Amino acid sequence: MSSLTQSSSSTPSYSSGVPSSAAHYRQPPAAAGGAGDFFDLGDILASQQRVPAQFEQTVYRLGFLDAQSSGEHIQSGAKMELPLWLARALGGRRRNIVRIDLPKQYRQQQRDILRADANVVDLFKQGPYFYLMGVKLLFFDHMERSDLAKSLLETFLNRFRRIMDTSHHAFSSDVTMFTTRLDETERVLFHIGQRSVAAMEKWERGRSHRIEASDVVQKRRKRKRED
């Protein structure tokens, strides 16, 4: 573990996991359960999702990253799908090594579908971090950026009511079907709502005063039973 504390020759800023010269862009904290975006596991996974990118410069000696070519270098014009974190390090403001395109689920056609009826769309399949990734895509100076930003907001607003209402319902197969179509952020929200309702019901039934085994112990018991 001590090798982790070895500092590299340039001390990068840790504020958002992005090289220091781009740190002037402050990413708001991951919402709905994210405990600060640097350490948040969800945020890391969200930034792993891939985005279509085109190289605008030749990148030497890293040609092996391009599965479609056998060259030693990545040629200018090469198209690849890069994880968002890498695309961000190479593209965006003041960096133009790559230029990105919006992934399919964020393009005009899909945005139109969402505008028609946001509630029928399976955002987990589009994600699973649909909102988080969408917000990260806004970092890039893209023609459709403001449209995308509006679309993300409207989508959430339209889906919100149903999430709130369903989280107050008892556990059932309909509810499970509903939650499978929620993206990760929405799921966290849903579970928060459910927990409040469950706590309230437990209190009303007079079971709140009972001391319970801790979560860790309960999980272990559950696992033993399943084995």
Added chain:
Amino acid sequence: MEPAEVEFLAEKEQITIVPNFSENKLYLISGEFGPFNPSMQTRVPLWLAINLRQRQKCHIVPPDWLNVDYLTEKKSEEAAESFFTAMPSPNYMEVSSLVLNNAAEDVPKADEVRTLVKDIWDLRQAKLKKGVDQMISQQETFAKLDNLTLMEMNCIRPFLTAALDHLHLLHNHATSYTSSQAD
């Protein structure tokens, strides 16, 4: 907060009891209570009343709002108003729950009373959800909700704050990226 913690705070509210024992004044942190004489009504904090009742050392006098007549009228009032009406106690849910669960015999028509309280709670919950939905969908930054009780607020607080956080995130991006903004 957990509902149990809200209940803990509510237990400070005072209620009338009829003790069946004799005891001198009690000097508690929250004040002086007693002396206690059989059949003489006296006011004590709810937690003490419940404790004494559980040990069968008193009867509880239901608060003047915890009865069928008052609650029936309250329920119609609540249903007629689109806003939250003022409740007779800021801890109506906790008080009724504790009294009904521990001293149901002291409350006439206890089952009916219980149902009425639940009905009022449900009416208010529905209003609360409507208010929250409006707040989110209109992207309002604050909403004024008079007469909400702590227990009601506590139910919605985790969900609402999480939703508002997410809304804030999306809203900031939507407003900061106008198509004319240069890099």
Added chain:
Amino acid sequence: MTRTVKTFWIWCAMFGEKALELVRELKRSQDGNLPPYNDDGIRQVVEEMRTLFEQNQLEVRATTDGERGLLSGIQLRHACLERNQRCLLAYVHHRMTRIRDYRWQTGSVLPPSFRLSLCEQEIQWFTRYNRSLATYMRSIAPTGLDLTQHLQPPKSLLVEVRCLEDYGEFEMEDGTVVLLHKNTQHYLPRSQCEPLIRQGVLEHIH
């Protein structure tokens, strides 16, 4: 020099994959038990970081010596370095949070099953955290104050409990000893058996 570098990299697929695996492993386990400390995984990620760093050092030196066209490669490797670092830190941090939560929710003693999932440094951290917490709790009141108790407002002084396993002898604060055999029931002071209930030794009946 170029050739040896290339041969090495063909084997290495995409950067950051191993680090991401660590993050995924933790995310999957959020509703379950803490997985064992992935010593091997961490070592592989650190290796990848070392190689990236050394390669970058070489290319930075080459650039100052006048070679051109290396900057984008350096930037790419640097991004990968930072990504790996972030994943590793998040891995360690997340585990630390869960271990700390264990202290608050369950108790100050690590049962063997939980202990097995922790690496040596994590066990040491837990011990030090325990000590800090104990010191603090002792200092805030003349007789000390157990903050990890009464996570919910207590409703009674005594509680009725059933013993779920053969715990053996349990000494109370006043010196009396209770024999906790499986399936026996007892009426005990809440504050003293709360930890045992949380650890799953006792079950709170009433």
